[in-house]
Amino acid sequence: MDAKRAITAAKPLLHWYDRHRRALPWRALPGETPDPYRVWLSEVMLQQTTVATVRPRFATWVARWPSFADLAAADEADVMAAWAGLGYYARARNLLAAARAIAAKHGGQLPDTEEALRALPGFGDYTAAAVAAIAFGRRAVVVDANVERVVARLFAIDAPLPGGRRAIRAAAATITPEKRAGDYAQAMMDLGSAVCTSRKPRCLLCPLADQCGALALGTPEAFPVKKPKAVRPHRYGTIFWLERDGHVLLVRRPDKGLLGGMRALPTGPWELAPPGLRDAPAEAAWRVLERRVEHGFTHFTLDLDVAVADTERATNLGEWWPVATLDEAGLPTLFAKAAALARSRQA
DNA sequence: GACTCGTGGGC
DNA sequence: TGCCCAAGAGT
Known part of the structure; x- marks a missing residue:
């Protein structure tokens, strides 16, 4: 220069x-x-x-x-x-x-x-x-x-x-x-x-x-010259759609970390191998949909199973949100994708 | 400095 | 299709 x-x-x-x-x-x-x-x-x-x-x-x-x-x-x-x-x-x-x-x-x-x-x-x-x-x-x-x-x-x-x-x-x-x-x-x-x-x-x-x-x-x-980027690892998880009387269970994610402070569908930690139903928010007759949700983050890619179930029981694990107005809940795109899949039930 | 932290569009 | 990129900040 x-x-x-x-x-x-x-x-x-x-x-x-x-x-x-x-x-x-x-x-x-x-x-x-x-x-x-x-x-x-x-x-x-x-x-x-x-x-x-x-x-x-x-x-x-x-x-x-x-x-x-x-x-x-x-x-x-x-x-x-x-x-x-x-x-x-x-x-x-x-x-x-x-x-x-x-x-x-x-x-x-x-x-x-x-x-x-x-x-x-x-x-x-x-x-x-x-x-x-x-x-x-x-x-x-x-x-x-x-x-x-x-x-x-x-x-x-x-x-x-x-x-x-x-x-x-x-x-x-x-x-x-x-x-x-x-x-x-x-x-x-x-x-x-x-x-x-x-x-x-x-x-x-x-x-x-x-x-x-x-x-x-x-x-x-x-120009500009850039240092090569690290490879993005792959992670797996399961997202849970629990429905009760026209409402779906939503949780609020912790303030810090990924998607911090946002409303979300329940999901466990995302790891190197598919966790299956391990982190389900309640006991229920879970059915894992055949189709998966793929989502790319900046530093890793994610493959998600979507598990759906109905329940009669009220839990206080989060808020029961009317399915009809779910687009007003402010779900991050990842969960909106999973919700769309769960609602379509085109497994 | 090196990581973490979302998403949609372009090629 | 997979990768790169975009008016970056916080830790």
């Missing part, structure tokens, strides 16, 4: 952004003042999540909880259920915790410095910088996966991720402008999303092409 070569990215990038910026529901139009609540909510929803997925969820969310105060007053169970299907559920817990901290300690307003934001739950380096820049116009070095890719290519940084982040961040700092901080940050996102894409980058459309080290080498797609 040639770190000393002067690159002036902000000016051509902002010029490009003025012509090609995406209209997004959480974005202020030119001349408008951004709403910090919407900026924050969008940044959290967009963590590891695509714009297409976030768009409708954002609209539903702000209609229900339009401000920090509204969210701070919400019940945790409602917030978790509203997040169902979006994944990374710690985001929802932290979102509510932050809203309550903002109400209690910050007068109902988001603090406007990167440092103060960084102290709130769910604000890491990226989100604190992005909110400071986008909502408050503060100069901040905003580094997400888009910026990593753009900067690694621009400077032809070949240190593999994640170790290479230090060099990428340092390079990013050298091209981050003082003015139009929010526009610049979002311009980098839009460029990474539409032009400097992970595969088949559209270099002919890029406003920085004439300065791009990776393009000069002829291999833009080779």
Whole structure:
């Protein structure tokens, strides 16, 4: 890499952004003042999540909880259920915790410095910088996966991720402008999303092409270099559908760990071999469906048997939820899949 | 630094 | 189809 070569990215990038910026529901139009609540909510929803997925969820969310105060007053169970299907559920817990901290300690307003934001739950380096820049116009070095890719290519940084982040961040700092901080940050996102894409980058459309080290080498797609990932192990489990008088037994998962704090169908630990009916929540005439549910997580894949049974007996192992309104229970996708299979009984 | 933590879409 | 990827944070 040639770190000393002067690159002036902000000016051509902002010029490009003025012509090609995406209209997004959480974005202020030119001349408008951004709403910090919407900026924050969008940044959290967009963590590891695509714009297409976030768009409708954002609209539903702000209609229900339009401000920090509204969210701070919400019940945790409602917030978790509203997040169902979006994944990374710690985001929802932290979102509510932050809203309550903002109400209690910050007068109902988001603090406007990167440092103060960084102290709130769910604000890491990226989100604190992005909110400071986008909502408050503060100069901040905003580094997400888009910026990593753009900067690694621009400077032809070949240190593999994640170790290479230090060099990428340092390079990013050298091209981050003082003015139009929010526009610049979002311009980098839009460029990474539409032009400097992970595969088949559209270099002919890029406003920085004439300065791009990776393009000069002829291999833009080779950047950023990444360390190979570990193989994903396979696990097995059984999910239990226990029905009683038109209601199904739901449990609440522990706050910490996978799918933490979410409503769920009963299931035992997921292990290297199928556990069968070992962890059934009650004695019943369980029938294991022939079809299985397959589900992929980031770090392992899962094969699940679905066992169904009817019972007459009330238990206090969880809540009996009306089957007819199960889609309102806020089940994570994995359990929604199992529920659909159990209800169809097309074993 | 290395893990954990979801989900849907693209190729 | 299986793998990679996406506006990362917490431990």
